[in-house]
Amino acid sequence: MSFVSSVFSSVGATIAQAAPDQFGEFVRPNIDWFAISPELVLLAVGALLTIVDIMLLERGKALAPSLAGLGLLAPLVPITLLALDDAGTRTFFKGAAGGAYVVDDYSLVLKAMFLLGAYIVVLISTNDIAEGDYWESEYYSMLVASVLGMVMMSSARDLISVFVALELLSIPAYMLAAWKKRDARSHEAGMKYYLMGVFASAILLYGMSILFGLTGSTVLTEIAASDAVATNTPLMTLAVVFIVVGFGFKVSAVPFHTWAPDTYQGAPLPITAFLAVSSKAAGFVGLMTMIFVGLLGQADAWEPLLWVLAAATMTVGNLIALRQTNVVRLLAYSGVAQAGFMLAPFAVGGTNPGDAVEAIVVYLLIYTAMNLGAFAVVITLARKTGSAELSSLGGGFQYAPGLTVALTIFMFALAGIPPLGGWFAKFEVFRVVVADQSLGAIALAVIMALNSVIALYYYARIASQAWFNDAPDGDNSPVPVPPSLRSAVFICAVLTVLFGVLPQTVGRFGELAGNIAGI
């Protein structure tokens, strides 16, 4: 070590001698390695997966899922240590006010959510990817790279780091959506997702460039403190609109949702679960950070915009979901509708941003558990029937009673029936929206209530199909459930019920996340 440092210092001295005016003594930037250790562990896991693939070739394939699973759980150790640490908020690249990369309670809660969600996705993937026509080892490296982007997104507090995190999580996801080697539908899914994704990030970037031009800074807390954000100019409004639209694609808000059903249907099913849950959650995290940390002063511009987006998203998503006959497309549109509920707190977030963040994070946590669970059950049943049509669920109760009960739990949780998790998510959103007491907020609450009722119809339709109908082909042989899928369904079911029966557990995490640094 001393040799390396002496080489570096001598090189530094040489440069300093060569041009004494321009270069001083090289000073190593002071980096808080502990704070970024979750990211570093994840990076190491990604590298390890690639190395194992190169070194062991075929034998490495069998190791990849367990390595990726353990690797996604490993960063939870430093995250727990950071959460227990009393040092408070840790900031990187400090500017005049705040920094570009922040590790606070908000980011730690979200990082843990992304890692656990991705772990469940690995559990769901293990058998499907091993048996299908896929590149197996690369699949897990891509997944880990995408999760690294999400973990970075939780901490990003700067236009550049938000953008880089968004692309890091998106680019591997484009490839994963097209991962079925010889399936034209999967290619189509990847292509549509890719084109919409790059177009959205280009729009987002244009908004960011205007925002940077008006404020002269890329750090969100400095942007928030600048005069430009406090004044309403047409250009500022344009920047806000572009930024919201850019993230609107990512979270599949109506009218930017058109890619979602096709991509979900064509992509490998575990990736559909990943896109519908983790990728969407990452979009919400980015939107929350941009809106509440950077653009709080522009609430007059984004509140009405997000009101319209929320109302349109939940209504259109629900109405189209009603007439779907494919379970995956139905879950895609139901995901669109759920995104509408998550957008609702934004519409009233200008007055009390902490509460809005709390409600959104609680919703994201519960949504992750129940929606991943729903996909896990659908994937397990599809292994027997080979189809994702609604009618193929028939007879489920006769040959897979346990799975059918789990499916019912997840569907009623998504519909928001107590005592399952979903009710608390919806309750938190209602609480925040109604607390605003303006006419617009009350109207939004009424729209939400109506949509909850519509949603119950199609969620119940999925469940009743499995309970009361017979198998379409009369085949009642038991469905084989591999251990990894079994544990994925089990973990999701336990969390969904736990969050509903003891809402203070998830509520506590929401409270922690509400203490977002900078607002």
Add this chain to the structure above:
Amino acid sequence: MLLNQFLLLAAILFCIGVYGVIARRNAVMVLMSVELILNAVNINLVAFGQLHDVTFGHVFALFVIAVAAAEVGVGLALVIMIYRNKRSVDLDQVDLMKG
């Protein structure tokens, strides 16, 4: 400084790019239109960076260039994959799923 000209150029490029993404049906042309938007962003960033006399704008533009290269790499791979299947890169023919 002649900031207006740069911003105007960027706005025009942006509009051409958005038009191309919406109107063009050839996948490669759509990719090129996205590149136009990204370059409009780069012009904006560098011009604003000069205006405020800070380096963030230039750094941001470098990041955009690097990420755009990665994006286009993935995009062209997808286009080739579809071309091998269909012998065409017409996006109107990529329509197996609807509804």
